Amino acid sequence: MHDTLHLRRCRTLYLEPRQQTSFDLRALVSGGTGMTLRSVWTALAPHLPAPVELNESQVLLLGRLDPERWEPRPAGEDDSDLRYLLAHGLVQAQGADRDALAEREAQLRQVPWWGPAAMLHWQGRWQGQDSVKALESAGLHTAAGLRAHLGPPPPALAPHAGEPRRLPRQPEEAFDRSLRERSTCRNFDTAQPLPLAELSRLLQRTLAETGRQVVEEDAVFLKKNVPSAGGLHPTEAYLLVQHVEGLQAGLYHYDPASHGVSALPSDARSMAELAVLFTAGQHWFADAPVLIVLAPRFARTYWKYRHHPKAYRAVILDVGHISQLLLTCATEQGLGAFVTAAINEQDIEQVLGMDPMQLSPLAVCGVGWRAQQMSTSEFDPGGQVWTPVLTAEPPTG
Ligand SMILES: Cc1cc2nc3c(=O)[nH]c(=O)nc-3n(C[C@H](O)[C@H](O)[C@H](O)COP(=O)(O)O)c2cc1C
Structure with missing residues (x-):
């Protein structure tokens, strides 16, 4: 390798010593369990598809390289270590053709992520998970199972000293009744399509633009019925339509300005399969006539909150506000609705063509008519939705 090579390492990089277990027949024959423990250095960098295993000299070499400036290759380093780091996208050579990893690293540099948040986001995304099977096999799919396996939870109410001063309870109004009637819907009527007007009303109330402030032509701030950190409204909504009267099954992007939807390409899989x-295998949610994927564009929030430790938290809270309003409005319309964070983010990104560090789903909501019969439990101890009063336990979401 040429000595005047100029190098730069990737900007966002964390190193974790991980313990790896492997099976070793010799260890078994010599009277042990057959399992051996090995310590490996792992490079975590959110422009990569997966963590990369390193040896100690590669770790030291990475530590010698600058993440911002192109600098001459350090003297006396092993060629094979440098080749490995270059091949795995952890180091780039100045002037070299950009491969897909280098392209993604360059894209990532455009968004002023706070490093730990980038790591949290990148590492927390699932692919191909079946959360139902995982919970069932661990016996953690009911509240009783959780109690049996995990012991008692911290108390439902925080302890407090003395008797609280009671506040005057107010007479109930229609709004209170509607609030009480919200219950996470896990039983959708698969025979009854959702009328387009109901979906349109719901999206209009929760996601549509209601006003705007144009500071300059290229600096526009939208007003919506939900609050948003910095008034930035970074969250995009994508629809997976299965059963909406007047809207063909398929994938759509929602446009808050025109209150319109644009059809998106899909692969050969059916909407039912994708749902x-x-x-993540939660068939009680996958039955919903329409799923609403909530995916923030991180650059919009990080534009204001550069490298800010609170920005990612704010984005999550934004999504929480949207989902709450969705559930409240759906209930008021007489519909069942849910929100879940147990989603296969990586699969959603792949289907919708998202770069996870630019645009990525944080939650999926669903809405539709509730079924007449309950087959999956819902949490309705007061019998607000289902009569007679149910004592069955909900799945633990
Ligand atoms: C952020 C979030 C994630 C959730 N994820 C799941 C889930 O993955 N599966 C599920 O069945 N319910 C999920 N739920 C619903 C909760 O289980 C539900 O809110 C809780 O049991 C209380 O019931 P209720 O919503 O009917 O009052 C989620 C709720 C929230 C707010």
Whole structure:
């Protein structure tokens, strides 16, 4: 390798010593369990598809390279270590053709992520998970199972000293009744399509633009019925439509300005298959006539909150506000609705063509008519939705 090579390492990089277990027949024959423990250095960098294993000299070499400036290759380093780091996208050579990893690293540099948040986001995304199977096999799919396996939870109410001063309870109004009637819907009527007007009303109330402030032609701030950190409204909504009267089944992007939807390309898989994949095997959610994928554009929030430790938290809170309003409005319309964070983010990104560090789903909501019969439990101890009063336990979401 040429000595005047100029190098730069990737900007966002964390190193973690991990313990790896492997099976070793010799260890078994010599009277042990057959399992051996090995310590490996792992490079975590959110422009990569997966963590990369390193040896100690590669770790030291990475530590000698600058993440911002192109600098001459350090003297006395092993060629094979440098080749490995270059091949795995952890180091780039100045002037070299950009491969896909280098391209993604360059894209990532455009968004002023706070490093730990980038790591949290990148590492927390699932692919191909079946959360139902995982919970069932661990016996953690009911509240009783959780109690049996995990012991008692911290108390439902925080302890407090003395008797609280009681506040005057107010007479109930229609709004209070509607609030009480919200219950996470896990039983959708698969025979009854959702009328387009109901979907349109819901999206209009929760996601549509209601006003705007144009500071300059290229600096526009939208007003919506939900609050948003910095008034930035970074969250995009994508629809997976299965059963909406007047809207063909398929994938759509929602445009808050025109209150319109644009059809998106899909692969050969059916919407039913994708719905199960999106909701990580939760068939009770996958039945919803329409799923609403909530995916922030991180650059919009990080534009204001550069490298800010609170920005990612704010984005998550934004998505929480949207989902709450969705559930409240759906209930008021007489519909069942849910929100879930148990989603296969990586699969959703792949289907919708998202770069996870630019645009990525944080939650999926669903809405539709509730079924007449309950087959999956819902949490309705007061019998607000289902009569007679149910004592069955909900799945633990
Ligand atoms: C952020 C979030 C994630 C959730 N994820 C799931 C889930 O993955 N599966 C599920 O069945 N319910 C999920 N739920 C629903 C909760 O289980 C539900 O809110 C809780 O049991 C209380 O019931 P209720 O919503 O009917 O009052 C989620 C709720 C929230 C707010």
